[in-house]
Amino acid sequence: MKQNTEEQPRIVGFLCKWCSYAGADLAGTSRKKYPSNLTVLKVPCSGRIDPLFVLKGLRLGFDGVLVSGCHPGDCHYQTGNYRARRRIVVTKKFLEYLGVPEQRVQASWVSASEGAKFAQVVEDVVENVRAVGPNNLFSDEG
Amino acid sequence: MWLKMFEPSGPTTCLVMKVSDMEKELRQEAGKLLEEGTVDYIIGFAPGSLKFTTTPLITEDIDEINNLVINPFINNNLAKYLPEIPGRVGIIAKGCDSRSIVSLIQDKQIARQDIVILGIPCSGLVDLKKVEKLAGKERDKIDDIVVLADKVCITAGGEKKEVPTTEVLFDHCLGCELQIPKEYDFLIQEPAAEIRDYESSSKQIQELKKMSPDQRWAFWKEQFGHCIRCYACRQVCPACFCERCFVEESQPRWVSPVSQWQDNLIFQAIRTIHVAGRCTDCGECERVCPVNIPLRSLSKEMYDLVGEMFDYKTGMDVNAPALMTAYELVEAEGLIR
Ligand code: SF4
Numbered sequence: 001m002k003q004n005t006e007e008q009p010r011i012v013g014f015l016c017k018w019c020s021y022a023g024a025d026l027a028g029t030s031r032k033k034y035p036s037n038l039t040v041l042k043v044p045c046s047g048r049i050d051p052l053f054v055l056k057g058l059r060l061g062f063d064g065v066l067v068s069g070c071h072p073g074d075c076h077y078q079t080g081n082y083r084a085r086r087r088i089v090v091t092k093k094f095l096e097y098l099g100v101p102e103q104r105v106q107a108s109w110v111s112a113s114e115g116a117k118f119a120q121v122v123e124d125v126v127e128n129v130r131a132v133g134p135n136n137l138f139s140d141e142g
Numbered sequence: 143m144w145l146k147m148f149e150p151s152g153p154t155t156c157l158v159m160k161v162s163d164m165e166k167e168l169r170q171e172a173g174k175l176l177e178e179g180t181v182d183y184i185i186g187f188a189p190g191s192l193k194f195t196t197t198p199l200i201t202e203d204i205d206e207i208n209n210l211v212i213n214p215f216i217n218n219n220l221a222k223y224l225p226e227i228p229g230r231v232g233i234i235a236k237g238c239d240s241r242s243i244v245s246l247i248q249d250k251q252i253a254r255q256d257i258v259i260l261g262i263p264c265s266g267l268v269d270l271k272k273v274e275k276l277a278g279k280e281r282d283k284i285d286d287i288v289v290l291a292d293k294v295c296i297t298a299g300g301e302k303k304e305v306p307t308t309e310v311l312f313d314h315c316l317g318c319e320l321q322i323p324k325e326y327d328f329l330i331q332e333p334a335a336e337i338r339d340y341e342s343s344s345k346q347i348q349e350l351k352k353m354s355p356d357q358r359w360a361f362w363k364e365q366f367g368h369c370i371r372c373y374a375c376r377q378v379c380p381a382c383f384c385e386r387c388f389v390e391e392s393q394p395r396w397v398s399p400v401s402q403w404q405d406n407l408i409f410q411a412i413r414t415i416h417v418a419g420r421c422t423d424c425g426e427c428e429r430v431c432p433v434n435i436p437l438r439s440l441s442k443e444m445y446d447l448v449g450e451m452f453d454y455k456t457g458m459d460v461n462a463p464a465l466m467t468a469y470e471l472v473e474a475e476g477l478i479r
């Protein structure tokens with residue numbers, strides 16, 4: 001069984017390169033402080049995020065998954081995030097039904113100019129995931 | 143003859159046709175389509191090799207048309223074959239099948255003008271496993287099953303047993319939302335008996351929802367420990383039409399090809415999410431699973447989820463955009479911050 005340690009929880013974040021990824025950059029360049037628990041993966045659009053990514057993240061042992069894209073109406077490809085939204089909420093709700101605590105899968109809209117929001121999102125996600133403890137979903141014991 | 147008749151109930155009893163009349167009409171119409179060259183193939187149901195079964199019939203041979211049957215054992219969702227069969231096809235469709243056909247059209251996997259839908263009314267299909275349990279005997283020891291609207295008469299070893307039809311229909315039939323196809327080119331004009339029991343139809347889902355998340359996860363963990371990754375669920379599902387499935391991808395390898403509960407569960411969870419908005423709750427995945435994993439308690443939950451969240455019913459409107467290709471400007475509020 002995994003225990004809570006300092007570098008835990010480990011979160012994997014799938015960030016759209018046009019907005020949330022740039023938002024993360026901005027948070028950095030503006031020297032906003034936020035927890036270092038997030039492993040960032042850049043995707044071309046939130047529409048590229050297959051529900052598989054979320055489950056694969058949990059399977060690999062990440063304690064939480066964050067997906068983040070452009071605000072509705074702001075997609076670089078016009079409609080990618082609208083389509084992503086249906087997929088993400090369906091995935092979130094369905095995983096809850098399976099028994100995955102809802103805190104483990106979170107989604108946000110963060111634009112390239114929202115460095116402060118990005119920092120806040122990460123802070124909250126880390127806190128929420130920490131509250132449900134380490135991810136033992138796929139361990140053989142228990 | 144093990145199957146005598148299948149009669150609709152209620153005030154319409156005066157219109158009752160014996161199954162053979164419906165079959166006659168169907169054979170006539172299907173034969174005409176082949177003869178006149180309107181279609182290249184007919185897809186329907188023929189008697190199976192075992193008692194109380196049918197088997198899919200795909201034929202271009204007019205002589206085979208007389209094998210077409212309609213009875214409470216026409217399980218397969220024949221829509222599955224449509225994307226694979228070239229040319230124009232005439233297909234026999236129950237309500238649920240017609241929804242899968244429409245869903246394939248919505249997803250642009252087939253073209254409406256290539257399909258001739260021969261609609262048949264359906265009063266529900268008999269789940270042989272339930273009959274065997276009620277009779278306390280296996281298929282071979284059961285002599286006869288007669289469905290009479292809301293009652294079913296099971297004869298086994300000289301003993302006759304009468305049970306309510308709700309006790310022998312498939313769970314998904316008890317919650318059926320379309321007994322008579324809405325989209326068709328030819329329809330057998332015959333009423334269908336309305337046999338429903340919504341509570342038992344979703345019983346296990348409701349029970350699961352009463353459990354804690356940990357208990358639910360433990361339940362599915364146990365169930366998928368039995369999965370042998372035969373992929374029967376995927377192969378039978380008309381909504382699983384990808385030419386290449388993620389489970390077979392090796393760069394990257396999303397799930398291990400070896401059967402272990404973690405990957406088995408991920409496979410099924412993703413399959414269910416991928417067919418969200420395409421699944422019509424036809425129940426085929428659960429029926430074919432050789433290790434009896436209650437797969438419909440996954441697919442039906444997803445079916446209800448998209449119904450609640452997006453007010454979406456798969457395969458009801460041939461002109462509606464497919465769920466995952468469309469969007470509203472504002473929806474699913476409160477789930478994304
Ligand atoms: S049919 Fe059942 S055993 Fe076969 S792959 Fe699907 S869930 Fe597993």
Ligand code: SF4
Binds near residue numbers: 379417423
């Ligand atoms: S997931 Fe199961 S119930 Fe849904 S369409 Fe596929 S086979 Fe039918």
